[in-house]
Amino acid sequence: xxxxxxxxxxxxxxxxxxxxxxxxxxxxxxxxxxxxxxxxxxxxxxxxxxxxxxxxxxxxxxxxxxxxxxxxxxxxxxxxxxxxxxxxxxxxxxxxxxxxxxxxxxxxxxxxxxxxxxxxxxxxxxxxxxxxxxxxxxxxxxxxxxxxxxxxxxxxxxxxxxxxxxxxxxxxxxxxxxxxxxxxxxxxxxxxxxxxxxxxxxxxxxxxxxxxxxxxxxxxxx
Numbered sequence: 001x002x003x004x005x006x007x008x009x010x011x012x013x014x015x016x017x018x019x020x021x022x023x024x025x026x027x028x029x030x031x032x033x034x035x036x037x038x039x040x041x042x043x044x045x046x047x048x049x050x051x052x053x054x055x056x057x058x059x060x061x062x063x064x065x066x067x068x069x070x071x072x073x074x075x076x077x078x079x080x081x082x083x084x085x086x087x088x089x090x091x092x093x094x095x096x097x098x099x100x101x102x103x104x105x106x107x108x109x110x111x112x113x114x115x116x117x118x119x120x121x122x123x124x125x126x127x128x129x130x131x132x133x134x135x136x137x138x139x140x141x142x143x144x145x146x147x148x149x150x151x152x153x154x155x156x157x158x159x160x161x162x163x164x165x166x167x168x169x170x171x172x173x174x175x176x177x178x179x180x181x182x183x184x185x186x187x188x189x190x191x192x193x194x195x196x197x198x199x200x201x202x203x204x205x206x207x208x209x210x211x212x213x214x215x216x217x218x219x220x221x222x
Contacts, residue, residue: 039176
């Protein structure tokens with residue numbers, strides 16, 4: 001009888017623990033974006049390796065390229081790949097096209113509204129401000145390079161926005177963007193996958209300056 005009583009007591013305690021355990025609160029899109037923004041606000045510098053994949057809807061083709069990204073807030077960045085290098089020190093912007101052996105120089109203020117994918121990556125991944133431009137919706141969880149991430153869809157609030165939809169894969173531990181995919185009004189899709197993220201490291205001297213290689217034409221548009 002004592003054994004039966006102990007069994008009944010054990011089952012009763014187990015049942016009560018199941019009934020009264022606090023439910024796990026589901027996270028939503030605005031909360032994820034809010035945490036990401038808090039992490040952005042703490043960042044001074046960030047560097048990463050990336051792989052970019054761009055799909056042109058009109059010709060049904062995909063191009064893939066790898067490179068490095070370096071940023072120092074508020075407006076210094078360097079994005080370097082074998083097909084293009086974009087550098088700005090916050091005053092001057094350089095765009096180097098190695099295939100055409102040409103460097104375009106311009107004032108940074110003239111490229112603040114630039115719709116190039118390099119500038120968009122800088123804005124979307126590192127500046128934040130999503131709440132002002134997008135409406136977030138939580139999608140779920142996925143792994144990116146073995147890292148658990150929250151997936152959030154962002155839809156542009158302005159109907160005439162060049163970027164209509166953005167999907168972010170956000171590291172659950174670091175609250176940094178691990179992958180970003182966005183679609184423009186033409187239906188083209190660009191994906192950036194980030195790896196080897198390093199935050200708040202002192203950048204190398206001259207990283208946000210650019211010197212044209214010998215024999216390369218420099219076009220000064222300032």
